[in-house]
Amino acid sequence: MSRHAFEDKFFRIFKVVSIIGFVIVTGFPLVYMIALSFKPISSLLRNPANPFPTWDEISLLSYREVLTPLEQGGAGFLVFMHNSLILSAATVVIVLLLGVLGGYAAGRLKFPGRGGINFLIIVVYLFPGILIAVPMFIFLTQAGLRPSLTGAVIVYVAIALPLALFVLRNYLESIPEEIDDAARIDGASRLQIIRFVTVPLAMPALAAVAIYVFISIWDEFLFALLILIDRRDLWTVTLGIRQLNDLNGSPETVLMAGCVVITLPVVAAFAFAQKFLVDGLASGGVKE
Amino acid sequence: MAFLIVLPIGWNLAIAVQRVSLLDLRTMNIFNPFEIEFTLRNFTRVTGRSDFWPLVMRTFAYATLGAGLATLVGLWAALAMRRPFLGRSLVRALIFVPYVVPLIAATFLWRTILAPQYGSVNAWLTELFGTSRVDFLGARSFTLEMFGMSLNLPMALSMVILFEAWRYFPFAYLFIVARLQAVPESLEEAAILDGATVSQRFRYVVLPELRGVLVLVFLIRFMSSFNDFSNIYLLTGGSAGTQVVSVQMYEWLVGRGDPGASAALALVLAAVLAVTITLYFRVAMRRRASS
Numbered sequence: 390m391s392r393h394a395f396e397d398k399f400f401r402i403f404k405v406v407s408i409i410g411f412v413i414v415t416g417f418p419l420v421y422m423i424a425l426s427f428k429p430i431s432s433l434l435r436n437p438a439n440p441f442p443t444w445d446e447i448s449l450l451s452y453r454e455v456l457t458p459l460e461q462g463g464a465g466f467l468v469f470m471h472n473s474l475i476l477s478a479a480t481v482v483i484v485l486l487l488g489v490l491g492g493y494a495a496g497r498l499k500f501p502g503r504g505g506i507n508f509l510i511i512v513v514y515l516f517p518g519i520l521i522a523v524p525m526f527i528f529l530t531q532a533g534l535r536p537s538l539t540g541a542v543i544v545y546v547a548i549a550l551p552l553a554l555f556v557l558r559n560y561l562e563s564i565p566e567e568i569d570d571a572a573r574i575d576g577a578s579r580l581q582i583i584r585f586v587t588v589p590l591a592m593p594a595l596a597a598v599a600i601y602v603f604i605s606i607w608d609e610f611l612f613a614l615l616i617l618i619d620r621r622d623l624w625t626v627t628l629g630i631r632q633l634n635d636l637n638g639s640p641e642t643v644l645m646a647g648c649v650v651i652t653l654p655v656v657a658a659f660a661f662a663q664k665f666l667v668d669g670l671a672s673g674g675v676k677e
Numbered sequence: 678m679a680f681l682i683v684l685p686i687g688w689n690l691a692i693a694v695q696r697v698s699l700l701d702l703r704t705m706n707i708f709n710p711f712e713i714e715f716t717l718r719n720f721t722r723v724t725g726r727s728d729f730w731p732l733v734m735r736t737f738a739y740a741t742l743g744a745g746l747a748t749l750v751g752l753w754a755a756l757a758m759r760r761p762f763l764g765r766s767l768v769r770a771l772i773f774v775p776y777v778v779p780l781i782a783a784t785f786l787w788r789t790i791l792a793p794q795y796g797s798v799n800a801w802l803t804e805l806f807g808t809s810r811v812d813f814l815g816a817r818s819f820t821l822e823m824f825g826m827s828l829n830l831p832m833a834l835s836m837v838i839l840f841e842a843w844r845y846f847p848f849a850y851l852f853i854v855a856r857l858q859a860v861p862e863s864l865e866e867a868a869i870l871d872g873a874t875v876s877q878r879f880r881y882v883v884l885p886e887l888r889g890v891l892v893l894v895f896l897i898r899f900m901s902s903f904n905d906f907s908n909i910y911l912l913t914g915g916s917a918g919t920q921v922v923s924v925q926m927y928e929w930l931v932g933r934g935d936p937g938a939s940a941a942l943a944l945v946l947a948a949v950l951a952v953t954i955t956l957y958f959r960v961a962m963r964r965r966a967s968s
Contacts, residue, residue, distance in 0.1 A: 396874040397874075400876075404757050407753065411757070411758075411771075415771045415774045415847075416771050418774075418778075418787075419778070421790060422782070437795040437797055438800035438801055438804055522939075523926075523930060523943060524940070527936060610780060611927075615931070626781070630785060641789045641795065645786070645789065648782035648785055649782075651782060652782050655778070655779055
């Protein structure tokens with residue numbers, strides 16, 4: 390067999406094996422999580438090798454325990470999801486608002502030090518949140534904003550804004566400036582241009598940033614731990630899951646039910662905006 | 678922007694050069710930080726510990742291997758799924774699962790599957806090979822017997838690196854696929870006409886086109902992993918030889934109520950990162966200039 394024929398055959402088989410491998414590696418944990426959440430814990434302890442419940446075993450008890458309010462002896466996840474939703478939504482709105490204005494300014498307006506600002510956005514993008522953890526902690530303690538959802542939103546905006554600015558600025562630069570000029574000749578003010586020209590044109594990038602910020606805030610752990618841990622009624626879903634395990638010592642099945650419950654909103658949001666996410670981030674983030 | 682990011686970094690510096698305890702925080706005047714005595718004690722305290730260099734090396738190993746594996750697996754996935762096949766859109770959606778599932782759910786999922794007592798992986802290993810129970814996330818090291826040699830490898834650290842690769846390869850995949858679509862078909866068609874095999878086409882046509890995006894993805898992942906706290910803290914709590922710099926920062930801040938030391942450590946971390954990145958760009962520039 391020639392090298393050519395051998396390679397063709399080898400890589401064709403290798404490709405199929407790889408795809409099956411990726412399906413297992415990404416899909417199986419999800420199936421495992423869902424399967425376990427419907428299984429009674431006694432059945433898992435009897436035979437840990439089989440995560441799947443039999444038909445007559447399927448129970449919703451784990452979900453009931455997760456969702457029942459605290460006062461009635463449950464884990465009170467509805468409150469945590471409510472808090473996470475408020476935090477994520479508020480952060481998305483503020484970041485988009487500041488991101489559009491800031492991205493527009495950095496990309497369009499001519500002002501002294503403009504190059505420096507662009508550089509700064511990139512530098513900040515390169516240094517993730519942990520560096521601001523201590524100062525933020527102190528600032529919020531002093532301002533009396535710890536524990537509070539407002540304090541958390543301030544931190545989340547600080548974390549999410551650099552990436553939003555980076556993506557939006559790059560995207561806005563790809564929109565021809567002549568469109569702005571045309572609107573200006575028609576008598577539009579700067580804010581009107583942003584509202585009626587820039588924002589509609591930047592919709593894919595805005596959607597991508599919105600989804601990305603929503604998912605990463607929904608997910609956030611370190612600052613939620615630092616800021617909100619002292620008040621249980623302000624906890625987010627991440628803190629909720631952690632206490633399920635660390636404090637209550639809940640069984641694995643209940644833990645997995647909690648995981649399914651907090652994963653669903655993210656999957657829904659992602660499925661809804663997957664197209665935007667791929668196009669928007671790819672066109673704004675990678676530019677060569 | 679300046680208020681939210683640059684100011685905190687300045688405060689960080691101010692806190693790092695002072696003696697403060699958690700109790701002082703409510704009374705300290707952060708808007709005029711330099712009225713308090715200046716000291717470098719925080720720096721000598723965090724760098725003088727005997728475990729400081731192992732800590733930095735461990736963080737380096739975690740970030741390099743985690744980012745490298747994520748990038749390579751992302752490349753692998755992007756290439757395997759490049760041409761259409763039955764069910765491609767479904768597989769593409771599945772690929773994003775590790776990245777989209779909330780971190781806390783992903784870490785608890787791993788902990789549950791890998792648990793020593795009732796985890797399924799251990800149950801399968803026992804059934805198939807009759808091995809004794811393995812504490813994947815709690816054991817410091819394991820011994821690999823191969824070809825008559827025995828290798829002592831870190832266990833929990835390897836698992837958190839694997840987790841990093843599993844969770845972030847979709848991120849790499851996303852960027853690489855976008856770039857892959859921009860590789861001109863004509864280049865590869867010409868290579869096929871010239872009789873290039875699959876591996877040659879990859880090596881000499883596709884790979885050079887992807888070099889830029891691969892480096893970009895690796896750098897982004899490297900820096901995020903280097904600063905990462907949540908992944909490791911949620912998987913192992915920083916025990917069993919997995920303590921990295923950011924986990925120790927958290928210990929200083931919350932465990933020992935010492936924000937000064939924590940801030941000093943944050944600055945050391947940022948400095949190490951800055952030096953690494955600068956070195957990288959130096960080398961990259963020189964290579965570009967010489968080629």
